[in-house]
Amino acid sequence: MITSVANPQVKRVCGYVQKAKERRKDRLYVVEGPRMFEEAPSDSVRKVYVTEEFLQKCGIASISEKQAGQEGNSRNQKIYEKLRSVGYETVSPQVMEKMSDTSTNQGILALLRWPEYEWDGLLSKPDGVYVVLEDLQDPGNLGTIFRTAEGAGVSGVIMTGETADLFNPKTVRSTMGSIYRVPFLHEASSSAAIERLKGRGITVYAAHLKETRSYDCFDYTKGCAFLIGNEGNGLRQETAALADSYVRIPMEGKLESLNAAVAAALLMYEAARQRHFGINV
Amino acid sequence: MITSVANPQVKRVCGYVQKAKERRKDRLYVVEGPRMFEEAPSDSVRKVYVTEEFLQKCGIASISEKQAGQEGNSRNQKIYEKLRSVGYETVSPQVMEKMSDTSTNQGILALLRWPEYEWDGLLSKPDGVYVVLEDLQDPGNLGTIFRTAEGAGVSGVIMTGETADLFNPKTVRSTMGSIYRVPFLHEASSSAAIERLKGRGITVYAAHLKETRSYDCFDYTKGCAFLIGNEGNGLRQETAALADSYVRIPMEGKLESLNAAVAAALLMYEAARQRHFGINV
Numbered sequence: 001m002i003t004s005v006a007n008p009q010v011k012r013v014c015g016y017v018q019k020a021k022e023r024r025k026d027r028l029y030v031v032e033g034p035r036m037f038e039e040a041p042s043d044s045v046r047k048v049y050v051t052e053e054f055l056q057k058c059g060i061a062s063i064s065e066k067q068a069g070q071e072g073n074s075r076n077q078k079i080y081e082k083l084r085s086v087g088y089e090t091v092s093p094q095v096m097e098k099m100s101d102t103s104t105n106q107g108i109l110a111l112l113r114w115p116e117y118e119w120d121g122l123l124s125k126p127d128g129v130y131v132v133l134e135d136l137q138d139p140g141n142l143g144t145i146f147r148t149a150e151g152a153g154v155s156g157v158i159m160t161g162e163t164a165d166l167f168n169p170k171t172v173r174s175t176m177g178s179i180y181r182v183p184f185l186h187e188a189s190s191s192a193a194i195e196r197l198k199g200r201g202i203t204v205y206a207a208h209l210k211e212t213r214s215y216d217c218f219d220y221t222k223g224c225a226f227l228i229g230n231e232g233n234g235l236r237q238e239t240a241a242l243a244d245s246y247v248r249i250p251m252e253g254k255l256e257s258l259n260a261a262v263a264a265a266l267l268m269y270e271a272a273r274q275r276h277f278g279i280n281v
Numbered sequence: 282m283i284t285s286v287a288n289p290q291v292k293r294v295c296g297y298v299q300k301a302k303e304r305r306k307d308r309l310y311v312v313e314g315p316r317m318f319e320e321a322p323s324d325s326v327r328k329v330y331v332t333e334e335f336l337q338k339c340g341i342a343s344i345s346e347k348q349a350g351q352e353g354n355s356r357n358q359k360i361y362e363k364l365r366s367v368g369y370e371t372v373s374p375q376v377m378e379k380m381s382d383t384s385t386n387q388g389i390l391a392l393l394r395w396p397e398y399e400w401d402g403l404l405s406k407p408d409g410v411y412v413v414l415e416d417l418q419d420p421g422n423l424g425t426i427f428r429t430a431e432g433a434g435v436s437g438v439i440m441t442g443e444t445a446d447l448f449n450p451k452t453v454r455s456t457m458g459s460i461y462r463v464p465f466l467h468e469a470s471s472s473a474a475i476e477r478l479k480g481r482g483i484t485v486y487a488a489h490l491k492e493t494r495s496y497d498c499f500d501y502t503k504g505c506a507f508l509i510g511n512e513g514n515g516l517r518q519e520t521a522a523l524a525d526s527y528v529r530i531p532m533e534g535k536l537e538s539l540n541a542a543v544a545a546a547l548l549m550y551e552a553a554r555q556r557h558f559g560i561n562v
Contacts, residue, residue: 144540147543150534151539216558249550250557255431255459262542265543
């Protein structure tokens with residue numbers, strides 16, 4: 001059991017929790033809580049840290065592992081089996097608190113390998129729906145967009161420019177597990193990303209206040225991509241100019257814009273809606 | 282100019298920033314930044330605090346007020362005029378930092394009276410769209426729902442149960458000014474709120490996983506209300522049971538739910554969409 005917060009492993013985990021640079025260097029990230037552990041692809045798990053208390057909750061008594069999992073509910077049973085299969089290290093409550101990014105940790109924390117995708121795989125669905133996020137700054141918005149993208153059946157999320165780090169603990173939490181399931185790519189240049197999409201015959205739409213036609217007047221049943229810009233400044237002008245078409249999300253009142261995650265959700269779900277219920281132009 | 286952080290006014294503002302109880306007692310709240318000040322209804326402004334640096338930015342030189350505002354752009358001009366009209370007090374940068382809820386303050390902070398609405402006025406539109414938020418916990422979600430509600434032309438937001446405090450500085454910020462324009466009410470009991478809505482002939486919908494019909498299969502062109510529950514637990518069972526109808530937001534993948542602000546946005550904008558473009562059942 002690790003009981004010292006000065007232990008090199010603890011320092012390493014803290015580095016991954018706190019620093020994007022450390023995460024990027026080793027292509028690793030940290031997830032917390034039983035649910036994020038349960039949903040994590042087993043082959044991506046590099047290391048699991050748990051408290052004794054957590055093990056007991058799952059029915060894993062450290063003294064007699066034979067009865068382990070038998071008293072727990074089905075989620076605990078699954079977690080127990082996964083822990084046995086991937087292995088784990090126990091840590092003291094103080095060490096868990098030190099490593100955790102949350103104010104009340106849940107007693108389990110795992111170090112995972114980054115999911116890795118390539119352009120060819122990402123764009124393999126000719127009629128897919130894609131989202132391009134340029135300079136998106138808020139970690140909560142980024143995670144929420146991943147979560148909504150899974151719900152809407154989006155084929156891939158492409159992050160460009162200065163978009164926030166997907167592996168930031170707050171972002172990872174807000175994805176609610178979608179980070180494991182929604183394919184994504186980082187591409188520094190928005191124009192390079194758009195070129196790739198257009199090269200596959202995917203129509204690129206930019207939400208823009210200049211457009212007069214509402215977002216639900218377009219046909220999204222073929223391959224399409226939505227460009228979503230920075231929370232404060234929107235899309236860069238040169239990026240918006242590359243879109244095949246502008247679309248407008250109508251707004252009553254005196255608002256200048258909607259929240260970026262809300263705008264993305266409306267577009268992604270309009271595409272999903274049309275695919276299930278036909279177009280309403 | 283207030284230069285001491287021990288000044289009673291400073292302590293009072295800090296109380297309003299930090300404590301819901303203080304805000305509730307005096308029915309006051311704090312907004313920050315030129316934009317929130319500019320959009321604030323003048324008759325709600327109780328006190329304005331600015332730094333010298335902010336005044337200079339707006340073209341208000343403390344030495345010669347005659348040239349004030351003349352060099353600024355139109356927003357600065359508006360802010361200058363409003364400052365002159367409602368009055369202001371200058372504070373030192375240290376005092377502003379002490380009072381501000383943000384890590385980098387914008388040099389202007391105002392103390393405002395709560396907007397107050399009544400049931401009769403709120404429900405005066407028979408074909409209005411309403412949102413009922415029960416036990417909504419995240420300040421960012423709450424603010425985002427207000428912002429989206431303005432965009433979708435919602436007639437009122439009703440907050441029930443343990444819903445987060447609307448006047449929390451983070452929530453106020455995320456409303457992007459909608460807090461001034463979207464009518465709202467607090468009502469401890471969800472059932473009392475639903476009874477009021479039904480009494481006006483408003484159809485009450487609850488987003489629910491039990492329903493098989495998708496949210497876009499219902500007619501929202503008459504008076505309607507959407508019930509949105511807690512982020513982790515959804516609606517209380519007894520509240521969901523009071524709805525006239527359940528609606529389902531379809532989800533691909535392995536998600537259990539969407540973010541509450543996203544779910545609310547999809548429902549509010551579906552209602553707005555139908556009102557502009559007809560129903561697509």
